[in-house]
Amino acid sequence: MTTATLIHYRDLLIELVQRDMRLRYKRSLLGVLWSLLNPLLQLAVFSLIFGLVLPLNIPHFPVFLFTGLLAWNWFQTSLVEATGAIVDNRELIRRPGFPTVVLPLVPVTTNLLHLLLALPVLLVFVVASGIPLRLALLALPAVLAVQFLVTLSLAYGAAALHVRFRDTRYLLGIALLLGFYLSPVFYDPAAIPAAYQAVYRLNPMVSLIEAYRALLLHGQLPAPGPLLIWAGIGAAVLLLTVRMFQRMSVHFAEEL
């Protein structure tokens, strides 16, 4: 792949992400606040339930929860949107010379932007809870990069599969709903019995959410082992799903 192609792909990604951001915020009163509203409402409901109804007694619960929510929402929304990346962009697929391989990147990037827009609010929560901001926070981009890789590797698979099987979206929705409870969004993974820990940790979001919390709650660098493993697995799966995507993409125009 030449540099010129890479520059074009980058510009294409920028333009498509901009399109999605603009469309989301145009003609809406709340504008960018929309990307905050959803996690804040979730935060309010979960705080109510697990602070008052079923108290979990986790210190700094709002920060704990908000961290989990932002990470999980990025993962979930990216995958849901990536599933439609091909079928919802029919007119782009049919444009001569259009590189379809860019499309699944768009929702993962767009939702990363939403996370970054919400990040200042999270930091306000951190400071308000009396947690000091430590230098370890500088490692945040690395953790985000691992999650990006893992999410993207699944996004390519979901996008390609959905072209062929149109119920992929619903099945994925069910899987993500279960995944939400199987990820430590609102509870401490230490509460999972030791016997199940090995299986439980097959979910990449466990290590990722733990890593975010290490940075934000404890001001510590996360254990590098699991992150490196997931980065490796993510890269390998990405190669595989991108190749599958490319092989299937020659038929996309016919299948749509």
Place this chain on the structure above:
Amino acid sequence: MAAIHVQQVSKSFRRYDRNRPFTLQEAALRGFRGLAPQDAFWALRDVSLQVTGGEMLGVIGRNGAGKTTLLRLVGGIGLPDRGNIRVDGRLGALIDLGAGYHPELTGRENIYLNAVISGLTRRETRGVLDEIVAFAELEDFIDSPLRTYSSGMQLRLAFAVAVNVRPQVLLVDEVLAVGDLGFQRKCLERIQSLREDGVAILYVTHDLEQAQRSCDRLIWLNKGRVAASGQPAGVVESYRSAIHHSTQQNTPTAAAVDDAGILELNVNRFGSQEVALSNVRLLSLAGQPVTTLPPELGLRVCMDWVAAQPPRGEVIFSVAVHSADGALLSEVFSPPTTLREPSGQVQATLERLDLAPGSYAVVVGAYPADWAYAYDYHWLVYPLAVETAPEGKGPLRPPYHWD
């Protein structure tokens, strides 16, 4: 050098079982059977062509002959099953103008988005932005959302982007049939000037006259194969005669001779006779039978049709005036109609002839709506003379006066 190389390309489309599962659920329930294609049909067979920079190659052929498939493959949409396609240079396309444009975004935002989609970088887009806006004549509206544009303005914008992204290879799919005449002319001029700048153009069209006028060479696709290629005049001629010929092949050999005794199959009458025309009368507008008319008067052509089994599809009737040596002067078509009865009558009224004095013939026909062949076609059977026209030269003689 910009160019398109297509070498012995074949393309098949997979045909699947009608019950092919469309969801994972169904597929799983059936143990993932029935997913493989059952058979394939060949949309293109051994097609080779070359377009070099500065050249415009036209592709003609019936519907379903593979023209659009060819255009798409050259555009990189799908891969050929066999053969090679190479496109040197940046690809541009006048296909589906307006796809990819979003009503909520402003003209400027849409230009950026679509120029980049068409292959420019953002920096390059900045460079041609003013040119695009000027060509589209939208300077005053460029920061308004596209939904506030008229459809003509939207089309101008889409075309302006498509031709200003500096394509070196351009694919054109009959888009020029849209928009007002002034805009169409501007588009055609622009395409010609791109050709002069060395752009290689592949142009798919149904318009034979247009193809003959603007293309350097033509290829004629028939059922996915190249039936002829070369000089436009020659290819158009063989295409026309093949349509004529396929009409002849559909003409029964039984000597069905018309009631008047003047029609003879395969001599001056062609067609499958699924819909047969008979009793063709030339009338004045007042309803009197005529064989001679002054040019300022009109002509009514009235005919009966018989279809023992009315065809399922729609039917088009035609009435034409040819010169005595067979040159077409004017041909008009009925709107496509469904025949619901075994027989009926149809008439065309030409309000005025405006022809110079001379001998002419009226030619009538009936066709299926896809023009695949003729049901019936009466060639130079009905003579018509134009007389007592005022002095003048040339084939047309509208009424005139000098003051």
